[in-house]
Amino acid sequence: MWPLLVATEFRPWLLFGGPSSEATLRFLGAFIPPAHGADFLLMVARESWRTVAIATAGIALGLVIALPATLLSARVLSISALSGRMSTHSALLRQALRWGLIALRSIPELVWALVFVRVVGLGPTAGVLAIALTYGGMLGKVYGDILESGDAAVSVNLLRNGCGRLQAFFYGLLPQNAAELSSYTVYRWECAIRSSVVLGFVGAGGLGQQLDSSMKMFAGGEVATMLLVFVALVWLADRTSSFLRRALG
Template sequence: MKRASGNLLTLCLLVAAIASSFIWLQLDLSALLTADGRSQMYDYAAAFFPPDTSPAWLLKLWRGALETLAISAIGTLLAALFGAVLSLLAAGRMGAAARALCRLLLNALRSVPELVWAALMVLAAGLGPFAGTLALALHTTGVLGRLFAEALENTPSAPAQALRDAGAGRVAAFIYGTLPGVLPQWLSYTLYRWENNIRMAAVLGFVGAGGLGQMLHVTLSLFQQSKAASVIMAMLAMVLLVDALSGWVRARLG
């Protein structure tokens, strides 16, 4: 009985919070149901069809897709390399003080969203794909560094300890005793983050970080809805293809 009352109270609080949010934000959903609102939504959606499939525009889309793919791939690769190095510190391999400082750094890197990093990097490095690559690398380093560290903490220490007892150094014991146990998990994490970065790289262009996102921002700003529709379709196709490829590779690793 008490549990049912508690659930009912929680539901009432959620409903009250949602209603208060609508009132505070002054959202008027009834405007969507008026004849004028429906007509405007239909006209705007109809302007996206048919998508622009002219050869010149498709060539630009191809180049933009390759740029987006390159931004995500290089950003993820840099993040995996730096995350692997920082994970050694975050896992406590270099002492408790280094562990605390490194975890603080990783938390700071991943707590800042990619779009915020991109806006900062555009100011620091200028417009273009370099800013997008740096933004993805910084945020993903925080994510992968934490995941890699947790994988290191959970891996058995017996193989590495056996090598140390046999006279191997710390580096050799890590490479031959610890790394083989965590490498498949590290690769799986990296591929999964690459999937996410593909989607994010397509969005970072809205702040001037290059790729398909920048093309979408420009076409929408110029009210070129047919071209924007083809950009959106190219984004969807690229994300679906990379998701399928990454899922297949992760299944093989598992």
């Protein structure tokens, strides 16, 4: 690790010396007390709801990308692979879809947001599209790994007896992998909430855009309130994930 720390110029002691420590303490001191004006809290509630909407819409569009790509690229659902070797046409389609998913998730959502802000303008639309593309690639890749790592005996038997790809998925793979698939989806929704806040810093709307404005104005109390709301949103997503795990476990 030492060469890596040297290469990254990692010097945490600079935070505690001279002007840096004074600026840090002054900035943190401005967090107390958190802002709690009625108009401000109403604005925070509105932007928090918009942040959740951006994350949820982005994940929903990501699923539109991920689910078909998973069903078409998963080897365990390939009818031609039942003979032991997948047909050339199916293998090429599977590889093309996997490359497409790699391309989508290789570009960070922040970069997609910068592109879409210039295409569709400032606002939540850019954030929704950015999350959809990046998370569509992530979900499609992980869904495929989950399905292929499980027990495929039931789905293979269904395919051998004349069932289609969708029937093999819904009656063979989905029942035994539902808990893991839903848990990962909710985890990605939680990540999308965090991402939507970051995307707000580049003009994609939501709580992040207001947080950026408050930080530029050195309004520590407003920043503290929005950070607390942000923590509450992530906690809510975590509780939702735990509930779904218990319900489907």
